[in-house]
Amino acid sequence: MTMTDRFLDPAALPDFPAITPDRIAPVIAAGIADHQAAVAAITAEKPTDFAAAWLPLERADAALDHFWSAVSHLHGVADSPELREAHAAAQARLVENGMAVAQNRDLYDVLVALSTAPDFADRPLADRVAVEHAIRDFTLSGVALEPAARDRFSAISVELSQLSSDFGSAVLDATDAWFEHVTDEGRLAGLSDTDKAMFAAAAAARDLPGWVVTLQQPSVNAILTFAEDRDLRFAVYQAFGTRASDQGPHAGRFDNGPRIARILELRREAAALLGFTDPVARSLATKMAPNAAEVLAFLRDLGRRARPAAERDLAALRDFAATDLGIADLQPWDVGFTADRLRRARLAIDEQEVRAHFPADRVIAGWQALLGRLFGLRLTERQDVALWHPDARYFDVADDSGTVFAGVYVDLFARSGKRGGAWMAQARPRIADGGAATALPVAYLVCNFAPPSADTPSLLSHSDVVTLLHETGHCLHHLFTRVDRPSVGGINGVEWDAVELPSQLMEDFAWDRQVLTAMSGHHRTGAPLPPELFEKMVAARRFQSGLFVVRQVEFALFDLLLHLGTMGSDPIEVIEAVRDEVSVIRPPAWHRFPHAFSHIFAGGYAAGYYSYLWAEVLAADGFQRFAEAGLVDRATGDGFREEVLSRGSTRPAADSFRAFRGRDPDPAAMLVRHGLL
Numbered sequence: 001m002t003m004t005d006r007f008l009d010p011a012a013l014p015d016f017p018a019i020t021p022d023r024i025a026p027v028i029a030a031g032i033a034d035h036q037a038a039v040a041a042i043t044a045e046k047p048t049d050f051a052a053a054w055l056p057l058e059r060a061d062a063a064l065d066h067f068w069s070a071v072s073h074l075h076g077v078a079d080s081p082e083l084r085e086a087h088a089a090a091q092a093r094l095v096e097n098g099m100a101v102a103q104n105r106d107l108y109d110v111l112v113a114l115s116t117a118p119d120f121a122d123r124p125l126a127d128r129v130a131v132e133h134a135i136r137d138f139t140l141s142g143v144a145l146e147p148a149a150r151d152r153f154s155a156i157s158v159e160l161s162q163l164s165s166d167f168g169s170a171v172l173d174a175t176d177a178w179f180e181h182v183t184d185e186g187r188l189a190g191l192s193d194t195d196k197a198m199f200a201a202a203a204a205a206r207d208l209p210g211w212v213v214t215l216q217q218p219s220v221n222a223i224l225t226f227a228e229d230r231d232l233r234f235a236v237y238q239a240f241g242t243r244a245s246d247q248g249p250h251a252g253r254f255d256n257g258p259r260i261a262r263i264l265e266l267r268r269e270a271a272a273l274l275g276f277t278d279p280v281a282r283s284l285a286t287k288m289a290p291n292a293a294e295v296l297a298f299l300r301d302l303g304r305r306a307r308p309a310a311e312r313d314l315a316a317l318r319d320f321a322a323t324d325l326g327i328a329d330l331q332p333w334d335v336g337f338t339a340d341r342l343r344r345a346r347l348a349i350d351e352q353e354v355r356a357h358f359p360a361d362r363v364i365a366g367w368q369a370l371l372g373r374l375f376g377l378r379l380t381e382r383q384d385v386a387l388w389h390p391d392a393r394y395f396d397v398a399d400d401s402g403t404v405f406a407g408v409y410v411d412l413f414a415r416s417g418k419r420g421g422a423w424m425a426q427a428r429p430r431i432a433d434g435g436a437a438t439a440l441p442v443a444y445l446v447c448n449f450a451p452p453s454a455d456t457p458s459l460l461s462h463s464d465v466v467t468l469l470h471e472t473g474h475c476l477h478h479l480f481t482r483v484d485r486p487s488v489g490g491i492n493g494v495e496w497d498a499v500e501l502p503s504q505l506m507e508d509f510a511w512d513r514q515v516l517t518a519m520s521g522h523h524r525t526g527a528p529l530p531p532e533l534f535e536k537m538v539a540a541r542r543f544q545s546g547l548f549v550v551r552q553v554e555f556a557l558f559d560l561l562l563h564l565g566t567m568g569s570d571p572i573e574v575i576e577a578v579r580d581e582v583s584v585i586r587p588p589a590w591h592r593f594p595h596a597f598s599h600i601f602a603g604g605y606a607a608g609y610y611s612y613l614w615a616e617v618l619a620a621d622g623f624q625r626f627a628e629a630g631l632v633d634r635a636t637g638d639g640f641r642e643e644v645l646s647r648g649s650t651r652p653a654a655d656s657f658r659a660f661r662g663r664d665p666d667p668a669a670m671l672v673r674h675g676l677l
Helices: 003-007 021-045 055-077 081-102 105-115 125-140 147-177 193-205 217-226 230-241 257-273 279-284 292-324 332-347 351-356 360-375 462-479 501-511 513-519 531-539 545-564 571-582 611-628 634-645 653-661 668-673
Strands: 179-182 211-214 378-382 393-398 404-413 423-428 442-449
Touching: 003 021, 003 055, 021 055, 021 081, 021 105, 055 081, 055 423, 055 442, 081 147, 105 125, 147 257, 179 193, 179 230, 193 211, 193 217, 211 217, 217 230, 217 332, 217 351, 217 442, 230 332, 257 279, 257 545, 279 292, 279 545, 292 332, 292 545, 292 571, 292 611, 332 351, 351 531, 360 378, 360 404, 360 462, 360 513, 360 634, 404 423, 404 462, 423 462, 442 462, 462 501, 462 513, 462 634, 501 513, 501 611, 501 634, 513 531, 545 571, 545 611, 611 634, 611 653, 611 668, 634 653
Parallel strands: 404 442
Antiparallel strands: 179 211, 378 393, 393 404, 423 442
């Protein structure tokens, strides 16, 4: 095999050190050439059997996707100017090729003929669904449009891809560009030694004395939650809340405002070309929710239920800030700090004490134990797999008989050049040309926890533990698939408003005493989480939950209404109108949340952010089956694996849920989860 052949081999693991920026273009060119040759052969021969009409296309797709997933992963976890430039150029070529294929009427006709062939109904379910989804996606890509409209739709798709990439890059650049150099340790009063060590390491990385506060998520969370210096909280809040915008300390330097306007304009044009009234209608064409009216009604009902609780939460914060903290005018940059102090006062919970019991290594050991108890999984770390950073690790995933059936990369810690947030992504799908799988599924699990220092291990908050379990749910959905067709295996093709079901269900295990105890061990003494501290955490589970729910409703309504266009195209006007309706905490006029809302402008959640709340209805009720069986129950885990996690999108998510739960979801479970009933 040549190097290019290895890069394009879907059965291989990526050789990350070898994927240098200068190699990306030639490998992409070779992969596209192979892909075009496969399409040309199919359209020339017009086969009507599955093996000849589908499998060559699937192999060509898998080869390109395999290399591109590795490049995109590097772009997210180890970015550089050179890599970004190579990524952007290759992405443009891939989108152009993808649109050319998706609008190839001859290929579409071959697949339609395949789907109507007499023996098609006898094919395995995954084969039939893969072809049916492909035909649907061809239609949504404009294959039936007249030539001029088809060309315009293709051009829009290419431009949107570039704009989305540029949007994410601007957020990353703005995040990395700002920092506050602190030379007086008094300004860090309230912060733990662990947090100070994180800031000291950031200063040392810049060859500066003292401490450096950055806009990486662990740094922002630490300052806004624990820093007694109100001016420092304001500086971080302002810089973080104005990233990539026309406001704040870097006003105009990375401004995503024009990109947002153009993205919205192009999404509306693309929807209209396909005959949809707006981008929301186009988005819902492949989701569980039937229409925008039903989603809006769902969100507004949830907002109405949550707002009284949110108002009580805010009143409690204001009273405590005024009487106990001397803050007469509670501002958004005071909320996290005040909430932490109020939690300590009312519930005797010190977040620093909680974090001290969750060093990352102990959490990962307990995480592995939980996966063993629930699903019979065994994770074995390998040292012979090429990685992109010393923080990264690779695990073989085996069943309880020792048979390896999947793999997972884990990258836990925040650093410069790494996109913020947490996510799961496909490294390799399960794929087979028939019979036994020839390539086993592999996932990326990425978080941005506080990194270890020279003297202190990485310490996770309980929220971090919840995040780890959330992304684990996504990984399990990919790793457990028994579907050999990549386009409908794992999370691929699953309705976007159901894809959060496994992830949000797994979150609830973070509230089980045995699970948390197994994940804990004080970083100095090794002592497990004390029962009395666990009881305090449970008592505080719904602390300020009203504020959390209305915040999520705000995000989801903003996304939906902005794409509906009924309130105009100015994102600031729309977000302010949404806040008038549902919010109780009002950011300053200069705040620019939309400009860094990567979920909808650089991710897959456009006109779909509501999916988190929609899927939470499924997750909260689905978790009750575990609770009814004693919680960490292997039989229930096996049932969840069989009926939900292994099926991919070979049947509707609603059918999979009913098969697992035995009935339709009960929305009350979600309201109970947040203390709203």
